[in-house]
Amino acid sequence: MNGSVLTLLAVILAGLMLLGALGTALRFRTRAAIGFGGAGLTGLAAVLVLVALVAREDPVQLVLPIGLPGRDFHLLLDPLSGFFALLVFSVGTASIVYAAEADPTGSPTSLAAMVIAVASLGLVALAGDSLVFATGLTLAGGATWATEQTDARAHAAPDVLLVTLLGGAAVVTVTWLAGAGGGPLGFTSGQPIRWPESLAALPWLALMIGLAPLAGLAPVQRARTSASETTPWGAAALKGAAVPLAFYALLRLMFTLTVRPLPAWCGLLLLLPGVAALLIGGVRAAREDTLDAILNAGSVRHSGVTATAFGLAIIARALDLPQIAALALAAVLAASAVQAVCGTLALLCAGAIHLGTATRHLSRLGGTIHTMPVCTVCLLAGLFGLAAVPPGPGFAVIWLLFQALLAETQAAGSAFQAVFVIAAAALGLGTALSVAALVRMVGVVCLGRPRTPRTAAAKPLSRAAATPLLCLAGASAILGVLIGPVLRVLADPAIREILGTSLGPRASLVGVALVPGGRGYPGLPVTLLVALAWASAVWIRRRLQPAGIRTGPAWEGGFAAPPPWLPFGEPLTQTSGMGFTPFPEELPWPSLAVRWPAFSRVRGTAVAVVILALLLAIVRLMPR
C-alpha cells in the first residue's frame, strides 16, 4: 500500500507545484481557487501520510522521472520521513487556509508562492536522496522569499534563501562524504563512513554548521525594518514546519546513514549550542517588544530544547544506552511536533492580531481579548503548548528530556556530568522563561486595556480564517493530553527505524513511563484530575454566588482618574512588559537578528540560480 501512497503523494506534490506555478504565471484573479486547491491537495497528502504511518508497512522508494543526467531523483516513505511529512502537510494545510481567508484582499501571487513553499517542504520531508532534499529546501526558501517580495513591495533580505541553500549544500556534501566519495547520494545507503576514526565526526560537524541557521541555532534572521512591516504572516508561519526539517536532516544523516554510533563528544556539539539557544532565546522572548521578535526568540528557545534532546540521544547511543537514547529521540520528535503545531499556531495568531490591529508593537496593543476572543484563546493555546506547563505538550517534551538527562548523568563520566548538571539548571531556567514569555505576551497583547484607538477597534477574524487556528489548537491539546498514544503510533516506528529499539509499551494511553507499566508522566490522568477538580470548583462557585458577579470601575491603586483625552486610561499605569525576568534590562544579551543587505528580486534570483547551478555542477562532477 505504501507504494501507491507514495505515488499519490508524488502526484499531489506535482499538482501543488503546478497550481503554484500557474497561480504565479497567470495571476489568478481570485485567491479562492489557489487557496481551495492548495489546501485540499495538502490536506489530502496529510491524510495519506497518516494512513501510511498507521498501517506500518515497509519503507518504499520511488524513482522520479526527472533528475540530473546519470542521477535519478528519489522519494522515500518510511516512518521517519512520514512523521515529518505529516507535520509539514498538516501545518501547511492550516497555513494555506489561513492565508487565503484571513486577508481576502491580499495578493494571489503571494498565496501561489506559499503553495509552492508548502509543496517544497513536503518534497524535503519525502526526499529519498540528498539532491531532492537540497532542491526542495532551495525551492522552499525561494518561494518564501518571493512571497515576501510580492507582499512587502520592498526589497527583502535574502536570509531565508541563503539559509536553505546552505542547509541543502551541507546535506549534499555530507551524504557524498558519508558514501566515501564513491557511494550514492541516497538516504538509505546504510554504509559505514570510511574515514579514519579520529576524523569520523568531521562530516557531521560540517552538517551541524550547515543546518544550524535553519534549525534556529545560529542567529541569521534579519532585523525587521519598516519596509518589512507588512510581511505576510501565513508564509512566516511556515517557519514552524521548516525548523523541524533541519532536525529531520540531522536525524536522517547522523543516525541512519552510518551504522557506527558517533562519538559521545559529537553529542556535546549539539547539546551545548542547544543549552545556549535555550537560555538566550528564553530571555529574549521575555524581553522583546514586537510580536514577531518574541515568537522568533521563542522558536530559538524551542530549537534549543530540541537540540539538547538530540545531543543527549547521540551521547546515549555512544554510551550504549539504547533505552535512554529512545527516550531522548522521543523528546526530539515530540519537540518537533510541538514546534510545528504550536509554533505555527502562535505565528498565525500573531499574524491575525497584526492584521486586525495594524501593529506588531507591544506598546500599541492590549485588550484584544475583547475584540478578537477566538484569536486570543488560540494564541494562549499555542504559547501554552510551547511553554513547559502541564498538561501541555511542551511539558511532556521537558519531562522526556529531563529523564534522559537524569539517566545519562548517572551513567556518564565526570566531564559529561558537569555539562549535564549545567544543562539541568538551564532547563529549569528555560522552563520558567517560557512561562514568563507566555504571561508577558498574552498579558500585554491580549489582556488589560487597549493602548491605541486602532487596537480598541481591532478587526476580528472571520469564521473561515479562525477554523485552522482552532484545528491547530485542538491538535496541540491532543498532543499534550494523549502524548503516549501519539508517540506510540507516530513516533515509535521512526525511533525503531533509527535505533533498532523503541519506546514500546513505555508509551501507552496513560502517558510515558521509564519502564513498561512503571511510573512516569501520566498526561491523561493528570488532565482528567485537573478537569474534574476544575469542574468541581466551577460548580461550587456557582452554588455559592447565585447572584452572579457585580462589575464596577477598577481600583487604580490611588492614581487619579485619567483626563478625558486619554480614553484608554493613563498609559503609564499599565505594564509595558518590562521586568518579567530577573536579569537587569541593561544587561546585553546576544541579538537573534542581523542586518542583511536588501536584494532586489532580479539580483536575488540571479544569486540563487548561480549558487544552485554551482551546487548541481559539483554534484555532477562527483564520482558515482
Added chain:
Amino acid sequence: MTLLLAAIAQALHCGLVALAAPTVGGLLRGIEARLAGRSGPPPLQPWHDLIRLVRKQTAAAENASALFQAAPPVVLATTVVAVSVVPSFSTGMLFASVADLLLLVGLVTLPRASLALAALDVGTASGGLAAARAMSLTCLVDPAVFLAILALGVLGGTTNLDLLVGLQRVGMLQPSSACALAAVSLSAVTVASSDYSDLLTEFSGVDLAMVSFAEDLRVLFWLNLIAAVFLPIGMATTAAGPVAWIVGLLAWALKLAVLTGVLAVFRYAIGRRRHPSMLLGATCVLGLLATVVALASSAAV
C-alpha cells in the same frame, strides 16, 4: 482490597489537607506577628475569612475579561491536584503513580501563571507590577528546584515522589549530606516563594476565597513535600492498617507544626520581600552542591 485502602487513604488525605491548609496559613501568620511583637490573628482566622468571603457577592472590574473569571477555578483545581498527590501520613495512595516531582513543579507553576494573567487582565499598575514580580521570581525558583530534583533523582534513580519517599524510609537515599543540601534548597524555595498575596488584590468574594484557599494549599504543598521526602518518620503505608495510619497522622501533624514554625521564623528573619533574588541565588548554589555531592557519592560507590 489494596486499591480500596489506597482510595480510602487518598480521600482521607484530601480531606485532611483541605482542613489543614487554612489552619497552617493562620498559624504561620500568627507566629510571624508574634515574632514581630504584634498579637497577630488567631490560627483559625483564615477560616473566618473564608466564611465571610463566600457570603459576599463577587465584584470584578468593568474591563475584566472571561479569563479573569476563569482564573480562580483553574488556580484552585491545579493546586488541589498538586497537594493531593504529595503523601502526608501514608505512602501508596491512589494517586501515587501521578506523583512525579517534575509534574508537581509544573502543577504549582500553572496557578502562578494564571494569577499573573488575571492580575494583568484588569490593566492596573499594581497588577502589572505583581505579575512581573511573580514571573521574575519563577525564573529564580525553577533552576533551583530542577537542580534539587536532579540531585534526588541521582540518589534515588527516579523522580517519582512515592518511590523516593519509600527509599528514604528504608535509608536508601544516601548520602544524607546530599539529601540535607537538597532539603535546605527546597526549604529556601518555600521561604522565598511563599507569598504571592500581591497577585490576589483584584479578587473579591468567592473568587478571593478560592485563590486565598489555594495559596494556603500551596504553602502546605511545599511543607508536605519537604516532610515527605526528607522527614518520612512515622509515615505509614496504605496496607499497614489503622494503627499505623493513626501514628502516621500524629507524626504528620507534629512535622507540620514544626515546619510551620520554622518557616515563620525564616520568613520573619529574612524578610518576605527584601532580597528574594539573593536568597534564590543561594538556593541554586545549594541545589548544585546537592547534585555534586550525590554524583560524587555515586561515583565512589
